[in-house]
Amino acid sequence: MPVSLHSHVPARFNMVNADEIARLCYDRFNKLPRRGKPEPGREWTLLAAVVKSIRCADSDTVEKEVVSLGTGTKCIGSTAMSPNGDMLNDSHAEVIAKRGCVRYLIQELHTAVSGGDSSVFCPADQRGKWKLRPGVSFLFFTSHTPCGDASIIPMTDSQSQPCPPVTSVKAHKGTNGGGNLKRKAEEPSDGKNTKLPRLEEQETAETQLEDRGELKQSFLSDSSKTEAPSQSVETASSDSPGPHPQIPDIHRTGAKCVPGGLADPLHPGVGYHSTGLLRVKPGRGEPTLSLSCSDKLARWGVLGFQGALLSHYLQEALYFSTVVVGKCPYSQEVMHRALVTRCSCVSDLPAGFSVCPPVLLQSSLEFPFSQGQTELRHQAGQGRISPCGAGRILTHIFLAVGTAQITWNPILSILILATFICGPNQIQCEQTSTTRAFLYLFRRTELQTYWDYKQASQSYQQAWQQLRSQAFPLWPRSDRDLLLFR
Template structure:
């Protein structure tokens, strides 16, 4: 059984140990945290280790996407953590194929394939409900929408993440001093009721302010008989993630009629659309496709699934999380061998991230400037070489215009770098031990697109998921995947 508070405490502690570079300025900047925890059973004991961690709130716009795969498109914490985990898995597979010790894989029955060691599983942690459908949560009638937090007794407000659209030009994020980084605030505010609009960490939708009559309807409704204080009209926390083109749209009505639930959504940009699906949609996809991706599926007998998803203290609804991450994919069937609908256990911790927006607002002092999301994204993973990667606007933190197009400007998590790491794994594998899909007789494989398409079982599973659950999932632009 997974202890949600233990997982949260482990992840927050690992964040404290990271260098200060890329961390938010205490009291002025906030960010989101996500992590992957490896669980390894040893007899009656279970060892828990953070193997990948990410922070971040931004993603780039369409015009900034690169055909060379050298820009990090999506820097939301959940995506950063998952990509860091892929780096970790590539390292463990390399150790496996070269005869070294690894803590994750053992040889499977099929030639060139590997499976998880007995007792090994992975838990996903995120400090806030994922953007998109999982953040469209009813606002409770009580004084607080949060479970009590160890650090402040509860409370948490909306968060909106500015989305980056910089035309592909790198912009160094401010490297602020780590004043109290990783420590909980000493002065705790009373729990406050979450504000009903734009409560997710996505950028707030651009819309006209409600008319006075609508505002009154949203905030005050007279009780039956006209006696007693006014009652607050039912409402939901809102997400800035936009419905994907070609399908249903949000009604944008006051209160609970603002959003339509269960829809695919893309993360918003500042005046520019993005290609990035919401984190709710990506987590739902990983519950069917696994989180290993198409490339590593060449080596794996079975997809890798999270056994649990743990959310930190924030506005939360078990029913909404189940709808967003599980129910939408429950009807997927006829999946190829190695894939299945594998819903994770859904849990919430009572511990709030010290650099959440609500904690940052409480610690904010006059003269610090406005509270804003941190511009940097941090990736750390348990690998021997270059475990830390700090980025801003899709490029390595501090990269200059002159460095764009060179390795010095690339994030270790961009498609090109992960592809090169995978090719290194293939090169280190004895030709006689390669999986059939990568053997010399499998056909010419040269580009990133070629290797993804050659992962036949993964592609068949993807088609089943599209057909049964997500027919409107935007198709990727092939021209952006032809690098090598």
């Protein structure tokens, strides 16, 4: 039988306890096998999870269970994307956990349709449709503030200020200033010891922090400054006497503004970023087509996290009731702006969809494999601290047979489609007794490809059109050729 981790709290204490959720997810991660985890003291990663909550009708308890868990910090570039559905473009922990949850929901739906006892679904009022059982809800946990808009957070006095200050670089149209970086790095400097690092060095340093979703310090030196990178900039003039006030600044995100709209001003301090914008995640040396986790969480607050395929059979979209963030740089106001405010204006959604913002909470518990904790535990001789090269996905259905390691060639996208259409007996990677005879009744002969099934989910596509037109007009459209796999 699958192993699960539960927590029971009295229903009269109905408020979600952020530390309880974080501890539940960390404990579940700790119980996983060692393979695929970061090397303590040298590697770090991000963790995200989906927690199912069931309020028991016949008792005063709430049962919580981790049904999906993922780690990862990587994205592939646009040129590496595969038309065969066998490459996972976005391996950030939040996306991995959400995809694993969809896989779990497909199995639960099959159980319900087959007459079994699903803990999640029951028949809806509309014939042929299903809905969540009374008392069932889902919470989302992430160990770090989502990359993108939610990571553009004012720094506090207790946090290190970035150093040295940023040179104002005006972006070329549609390039976010990328063309100016190389030119600036190659220009000679009039001052001593003010040579800018080579562009390759800048990219390497930025990429390490971009993997985490934020940039804690800038890597373009102001030509008038000579401070070492490890020092704090406390004043605009080193000649002025007395204590120097710190320059207010913000945490940076490595996610880049989508082309066609506003770009980041790249001014020093708080003027470095524009806020409220759609952003794409950074890749390894080339652009990606993956929207930031902030953007995706905001989208799930309107379209639901079930996706287009499950929407064929659900009467209502599924929304996260709560989003919990682990201990890290965090701002409630910024999280609300990124995940809620940007979509609050959306209206005229089809039946079953609504603007459903989650409750936003932060835990006081830090993930043991966060970058900060890894730096604290780093010892001489361990080598350079770096993000973990592997990712991990865990869903409830995998608990009996282990976990799948996600690197650069996962099969999760095509796996979800295949289980949706034809069942697991035709999937070589999951020929197990826990997943046989899967969803055969969902086969529709007039629909052949992943694109076909997504587009045939009419209500979902209508809701997506309303969201795009009213809140996210610059959201890039998926290349149809990449979605025609069968």
